Amino acid sequence: MKLAGLHVQNYGVLQDFTLERECFCGAPMIIYGPNEAGKSTLMSFIRGILFGFKGEGRKPVPVDGAAPGGWIYLEDSAGQVFRVQRSGKRGKLVVELPGGEKEGEGYLKNNLLGGVSPVLFKNVFSVGIDELRKMEDLKKEEVSAHIYGAGTGINPDRLARAASYLQNGARDLYNPRGRKQVINQLLDNIKETERKIRQLEREPARYRELKEDLSGLEEKQKNLNRRQKELQQRKKQLESLLNARGPWLKMQNTRARLDDIQAKSTAAGNEIESQRAAIKALGSEKNLFLEKKQKISEEEARLEQLEAQVKEQLADLGPGWDEEKVLPLDLFLALYRQVEGYEEKFSKCRENINQAEQHVKYCSRDAAACKKDLGDIDKKLDAFAAKGDISLQEKESALEELNGILQERERLQTVLHGDRQRSDDLNSRKEFIERSLEDLQNSRKPAWTCLFFAAVGGAAFYVLGFNPAGFISFAGGAVLALVLGLRCKKWNDAVSARQEQVREERKKISREQEQLEHAVGNKEEDLNNIEYRKQELTCKLDFSPGFTREELNHARRELEREKRKQLEKEQLENQKEKTRKVLEQLQNELKCAGEKQEECMEELNQLNSEWQNFCREKGLPQLGPRDMTAFLNLAGKARETINKMKLCREEKSRLEEYVNNYVQRLNSTAAALQKETTGIENAGELAAVLEKLVEEHDEVMNTQKQLQDWLEETREHLLSIAGGAGALDKLLAELDQTSREENNEEMDDINEELKKSGEHLEQLNKDIAEKNVELRELENSEELSRARQQKVVLEEQLAYSVRQWRVYTLCSALLSAARQKYERERQPSVLKKASLYIEPVTGGRYNRVITPVGAPDQLEVEQPAGERVKAGDLSRGAANQLYLSLRLSLARHYSSTVWPLPVMLDDVMVDFDPGRLAGAVNILKKITPHHQVLFFTCHKHVLDLIAEVIPEYTCVSL
Amino acid sequence: MSEEFSFIHAADLHLDSPFSGFEQCGDVDGPEKENVLRQLRNCTFDALDNIVAECIRYQVDFLVLSGDVYDSGDRGMRAELHLKKVVEKLGEHGILVFIAYGNHDYDRGNRARLSWPSNVYFFSAGEVDCFPVTRQGKEIARIYGISYPCRDVQENYALRFKRQPGDPFAVGVLHCNAGGAAEHANYAPCKIENLINAGMDYWALGHVHTREVLRGSGPCIVYPGIPQGRNPREAGEKGCYLVNVSGGGPVELTFLSVDSVRWTEINVSIDDMQVEEDLLKHLDAELRRVAGDFSGRSVVCRFNLTGRGSLHSYLRHGSTASDILTELRRNFTAAEGPFVWPESIRCCTGQPVDIENAGREETLLGDLLSLGKEAYANEDLRQQLRDSMVSLEKRASPHVSSPGEEEFNELIEEALDLAADLLWEEE
Missing domain, CATH: 3.60.21.10 (Metallo-dependent phosphatases)
Structure with missing residues (x-):
């Protein structure tokens, strides 16, 4: 089957593109064009027509958006041509048979393409450089798969991924020696769940055991409860006995004691009752009596102490002072204030005297200082002696005038010097002008030169005669004479004009010289006047006659010094005046201070006289005001002590009166009770004896009453313990018959038994509760249900996982078997053919393509010397040459065994060097008789080489 | 009588x-x-x-x-x-x-x-x-x-x-x-x-x-x-x-x-779903429906996600499924009274890839898928694959036993889906 023409309606960049039958006659057919001319699009179009446009990775949709479409012509070996058209949005295929019938996809695939799959076609019969280069990037273990891909229509990546997917999938699910895989884990979980189920299935037997145990325990519980009830009753009785025994014993003792008290009661009690009020009163006053008795002693001691103190204080006041003199003294606060007033006056007066003395002293000292200052100032003023008879102002104005004169003199001298230089210049210039006039006169050109040439011309004319040369000579001489004559005239005119200008200038200079001589005369006169004035001023200022401007600054500095001295002198005079005024003021103050001092002394004498009168009036000793205050304090203290002594004597008398009265009343009561009387000293003890008598009597009466009350309470208590009158009799009888020790012993026995039975019962209750809980749990337990459910869940998961694993394993085994089949049945012939192609394609470097024994998934090439190179180790170009050889051999294999199909190669030789390219083209030449070959290229050298090697080619340029 | x-x-x-x-x-x-x-x-x-x-x-x-x-x-x-x-x-x-x-x-x-x-x-x-x-x-x-x-x-x-x-x-x-x-x-x-x-x-x-x-x-x-x-x-x-x-x-x-809590399983296809929010809304609606249907009774619900689509990769590799589950649980549980508990989201989804066709391709994935299919019948290969899992069975016994034939086939199927997830490259 081969292509015999095509028409592209719409496909990518191709529109209404037609290749006629003649184009396909070449062997091979070259489609040549630059990049993007549409070569690959054309190859894609042919594949699209054959197998559908959907499978084409490129964008087949034309630019205008219309559905891709077109047709191709296929010619079979019998020369019949079939039109295969695919168009429309769904890419509908129509095969038009030579007879005009129309068929579909099935006919194309089975009858025209020999059943070749689109994948196989794309990998073997329609190869671009991309497909070829995919191989070189593959890992070595995938090389074999690529070979299968090249022949079986499976992308090598896909085959490798599939094998890996199956292997990993199975390995993740199950590993015979693993533990973490899904199935391994599920099996472990099922085993564990089954163990749990077996354990739970023994629940019914346990239930029966529990029921029987529970029944036994409940019987024991019942018996124990009954026995405990009996013990509790007896315990209660014993507790009553024990509780009652104490009160019962006391009641017996109380009765005996009451009888004894009643027997001892006497008639003395009546007398005590009659004197009870008096004894009670004496008893209540007893403490007061004892206190007052004690206080009398204290007052006596205190009085003695005060008397001694008064004696000492009177002695401190001085001789002659006693109680009678001290008590009348006026020691009120006013007297103290008066004394203090005098003391203040004395202090103030003395202070004034001191101040006046200080003032006099200070004024004398300041006046002396002022006098000394005046002397110093006078000495300084004497040092400023008067210099000359000219004032500083006159001196200053004369100096300024002298300065102006000197400046004017210098100016005039400078101007005069300039005028003189100017005069010299004018003279020089006048001389120069004179010389210029002479030169101008000499520079005038004579007229003889013109005449000379005229003469020469005339002479020549004369000599030469009336011939042209004579005329020419004459004319030349005339012309020269004329020219020279004109030039001489012009020059002389210019000289005359210049002479006139120079003369005018000489006149001007002469006028200027006259004016300058006049000005110099005036200035010399001014200079003489200035010099005269200068002499006057230097004389006035007492300067040397040769005074110059350089000395002027010195004179000015002198003048400034004189000014400063003048100012200093004026300041001293001012100071002297001020000092003199201060001295006068101080002398006045000194006089006033002396007067003040005398006044103060007079005042002090008057105050002394007043104080002495005051002391006499108040009866006080003649002391100073300060000593008088101390005296008054001592006198005040003495008078206070005397008053205390008097009060002490009065208090002692009152106490002695009360004590005597108490003793008298006590003795009268004691006599009534037939007791001995006593004095003051023992009165307290007697009162205590009487009180004790009363207390003893009261105590006996109280005890008797208490015992009676207690007997009644105890009976009530025993009745409450017994619980009733009948029970009380029984209780009293048992109390009488038994002892406490017997009761306690019995109680201990009961308690012990109760404790043991309580513990036993508690344990029983606990056991029963536990067994009941366990029974309820067993009755309501869903654990077995849950475990069984869990087991089913796990078994479901296991079944699902096992099925998955089996499918993976089976698929993997089938894939392995398929690969073995391929290696066994197909690969050798392919490789054999590939070995025929590899030698010329690689320029003889390799001559065999092989797969090593035991490693069918590896591909190697062998050199003529036997050395082998793995496909992965080949260079890029060599690898492409190997895989091109493999594809061409696969195509040959397929075409020879199944169906001949055209081979389309899209620039697969771009990496080949010239030698190997020539070899590859030679292989093409060998193939073209058997296969229709369409070779797409954009390389001119490839086209040229094919044209050279295979003359049968045809070429279509895009 | x-x-x-x-x-x-x-x-x-x-x-x-x-x-x-x-x-x-x-x-x-x-x-x-x-x-x-x-x-x-x-x-x-x-x-x-x-x-x-x-x-x-x-x-x-x-x-x-x-x-x-x-x-x-x-x-x-x-x-x-x-x-x-x-x-x-x-x-x-x-x-x-x-x-x-x-x-x-x-x-x-x-x-x-x-x-x-x-x-x-x-x-x-x-x-x-x-x-x-x-x-x-x-x-x-x-x-x-x-x-x-x-x-x-x-x-x-x-x-x-x-x-x-x-x-x-x-x-x-x-x-x-x-x-x-x-x-x-x-x-x-x-x-x-x-x-x-x-x-x-x-x-x-x-x-x-x-x-x-x-x-x-x-x-x-x-x-x-x-x-x-x-x-x-x-x-x-x-x-x-x-x-x-x-x-x-x-x-x-x-x-x-008389049941107090009811188990239910809901199958949901992701074929038409583009983003996670679509799935969340769908599951939320399903749970609301269940809560209405079983009014007054608590419900435990398991979602089985099926189908192939772009959502698959998010569900398979990301935390999308667990995040959605968490969100749903928070919405449908209460401190008391009946609840609707989304127990889990089981992802039986796949990439939008034709496993059958992919298995025929001469790619590594194709080889793998064809091997997986072979494992349904090839006893040697089957035993070889079983051997790869035996270490876990020894360790985890008796909680984990060797998978039965049917379960083993399911495991292979899941493994193939996973392989497609990992190796299939979108064109």
């Missing part, structure tokens, strides 16, 4: 047996998950409760349970106590209960010693017992029955049954494989003739989980089937038979549906 009376015939309760169908429950959590698990766990008990409710509703005279009341000889406390409770309840309504044990709950193994009420009768193991049923002092029927002493009873127990003269209506209670059906374990095998010859009026059989009336009359021989389906093989409506016996007239059988 017998009195008119009625009874209910049920069998194979398999109390407390687990319900399969939630091997992947991780995508629903919380009360929804617990609701599903609880109902699935309790479904056999609920079915028994429903039988009791029907007994009371129809005021039957007695209830016959023909074996496999429990799921194993070790019955489990929960199951025994529950049965006792419902027997007591029936006793309160004057309904007698006749129970025979079968191959699952044979009369051996751990069990609780319970005090059973007087209205229940257990048939002896290995011996035919007979109990009269009386109404107002008059016998209206006589119940014959026998229990299994062990699991593997190979004796033909039917031969031990013999109707006594004067029985007003004889009922034979037997757990057996009547007629030797190959798909059932062959316990107490017997022939129909054996049953006929025993002279019973009604054979209340058990053991076969699919309901079947072997003989409509003379005598009536009935398998009521399992009252609660527990796995995909027990899909569909399940229940018991209400038997009305009229004086002299024919026995009237009425099937009563």
Whole structure:
């Protein structure tokens, strides 16, 4: 089957593109064009027509958006041509048979393409450089798969991924020696769940055991409860006995004691009752009596102490002072204030005297200082002696005038010097002008030169005669004479004009010289006047006659010094005046201070006289005001002590009166009770004896009453313990018959038994509760249900996982078997053919393509010397040459065994060097008789080489 | 002439047996998950409760349970106590209960010693017992029955049954494989003739989980089937038979549906589906239909996806199926009450490739597919493939056994589909 023409309606960049039958006659057919001319699009179009446009990775949709479409012509070996058209949005295929019938996809695939799959076609019969280069990037273990891909229509990546997917999938699910895989884990979980189920299935037997145990325990519980009830009753009785025994014993003792008290009661009690009020009163006053008795002693001691103190204080006041003199003294606060007033006056007066003395002293000292200052100032003023008879102002104005004169003199001298230089210049210039006039006169050109040439011309004319040369000579001489004559005239005119200008200038200079001589005369006169004035001023200022401007600054500095001295002198005079005024003021103050001092002394004498009168009036000793205050304090203290002594004597008398009265009343009561009387000293003890008598009597009466009350309470208590009158009799009888020790012993026995039975019962209750809980749990337990459910869940998961694993394993085994089949049945012939192609394609470097024994998934090439190179180790170009050889051999294999199909190669030789390219083209030449070959290229050298090697080619340029 | 009376015939309760169908429950959590698990766990008990409710509703005279009341000889406390409770309840309504044990709950193994009420009768193991049923002092029927002493009873127990003269209506209670059906374990095998010859009026059989009336009359021989389906093989409506016996007239059988959770399988073709959303919508609609059809009853549903199409690669290699399953479960489960539980999505789909034609191509895939086809018949190749799986069978025994021939063929078919998935390149 081969292509015999095509028409592209719409496909990518191709529109209404037609290749006629003649184009396909070449062997091979070259489609040549630059990049993007549409070569690959054309190859894609042919594949699209054959197998559908959907499978084409490129964008087949034309630019205008219309559905891709077109047709191709296929010619079979019998020369019949079939039109295969695919168009429309769904890419509908129509095969038009030579007879005009129309068929579909099935006919194309089975009858025209020999059943070749689109994948196989794309990998073997329609190869671009991309497909070829995919191989070189593959890992070595995938090389074999690529070979299968090249022949079986499976992308090598896909085959490798599939094998890996199956292997990993199975390995993740199950590993015979693993533990973490899904199935391994599920099996472990099922085993564990089954163990749990077996354990739970023994629940019914346990239930029966529990029921029987529970029944036994409940019987024991019942018996124990009954026995405990009996013990509790007896315990209660014993507790009553024990509780009652104490009160019962006391009641017996109380009765005996009451009888004894009643027997001892006497008639003395009546007398005590009659004197009870008096004894009670004496008893209540007893403490007061004892206190007052004690206080009398204290007052006596205190009085003695005060008397001694008064004696000492009177002695401190001085001789002659006693109680009678001290008590009348006026020691009120006013007297103290008066004394203090005098003391203040004395202090103030003395202070004034001191101040006046200080003032006099200070004024004398300041006046002396002022006098000394005046002397110093006078000495300084004497040092400023008067210099000359000219004032500083006159001196200053004369100096300024002298300065102006000197400046004017210098100016005039400078101007005069300039005028003189100017005069010299004018003279020089006048001389120069004179010389210029002479030169101008000499520079005038004579007229003889013109005449000379005229003469020469005339002479020549004369000599030469009336011939042209004579005329020419004459004319030349005339012309020269004329020219020279004109030039001489012009020059002389210019000289005359210049002479006139120079003369005018000489006149001007002469006028200027006259004016300058006049000005110099005036200035010399001014200079003489200035010099005269200068002499006057230097004389006035007492300067040397040769005074110059350089000395002027010195004179000015002198003048400034004189000014400063003048100012200093004026300041001293001012100071002297001020000092003199201060001295006068101080002398006045000194006089006033002396007067003040005398006044103060007079005042002090008057105050002394007043104080002495005051002391006499108040009866006080003649002391100073300060000593008088101390005296008054001592006198005040003495008078206070005397008053205390008097009060002490009065208090002692009152106490002695009360004590005597108490003793008298006590003795009268004691006599009534037939007791001995006593004095003051023992009165307290007697009162205590009487009180004790009363207390003893009261105590006996109280005890008797208490015992009676207690007997009644105890009976009530025993009745409450017994619980009733009948029970009380029984209780009293048992109390009488038994002892406490017997009761306690019995109680201990009961308690012990109760404790043991309580513990036993508690344990029983606990056991029963536990067994009941366990029974309820067993009755309501869903654990077995849950475990069984869990087991089913796990078994479901296991079944699902096992099925998955089996499918993976089976698929993997089938894939392995398929690969073995391929290696066994197909690969050798392919490789054999590939070995025929590899030698010329690689320029003889390799001559065999092989797969090593035991490693069918590896591909190697062998050199003529036997050395082998793995496909992965080949260079890029060599690898492409190997895989091109493999594809061409696969195509040959397929075409020879199944169906001949055209081979389309899209620039697969771009990496080949010239030698190997020539070899590859030679292989093409060998193939073209058997296969229709369409070779797409954009390389001119490839086209040229094919044209050279295979003359049968045809070429279509895009 | 017998009195008119009625009874209910049920069998194979398999109390407390687990319900399969939630091997992947991780995508629903919380009360929804617990609701599903609880109902699935309790479904056999609920079915028994429903039988009791029907007994009371129809005021039957007695209830016959023909074996496999429990799921194993070790019955489990929960199951025994529950049965006792419902027997007591029936006793309160004057309904007698006749129970025979079968191959699952044979009369051996751990069990609780319970005090059973007087209205229940257990048939002896290995011996035919007979109990009269009386109404107002008059016998209206006589119940014959026998229990299994062990699991593997190979004796033909039917031969031990013999109707006594004067029985007003004889009922034979037997757990057996009547007629030797190959798909059932062959316990107490017997022939129909054996049953006929025993002279019973009604054979209340058990053991076969699919309901079947072997003989409509003379005598009536009935398998009521399992009252609660527990796995995909027990899909569909399940229940018991209400038997009305009229004086002299024919026995009237009425099937009563008592299952609380129902299994169902739905086949869905992906041929016309382009994207996953199409599939999700379709499955959602199917579940809504099922929920409507089985109103008031919980449903466990398995989807079998078939056909070939572009959706296949997503289902096979991506997480599409599990994602859809999760979404559906979230939509159809609730914290309480009936639920619709999509149990799984089984993908039996394939690439849009013609396997037959692909197998003829001289490609590696073609070789593989042709080898797979060859494996259906080539014993050597078949054994070679079986050998590749033997390591797992050794390790996982007894939970995993060697696949049967039919299953093995299914596995090959799935493997070929997988190979096509992996190796087929779209043009």
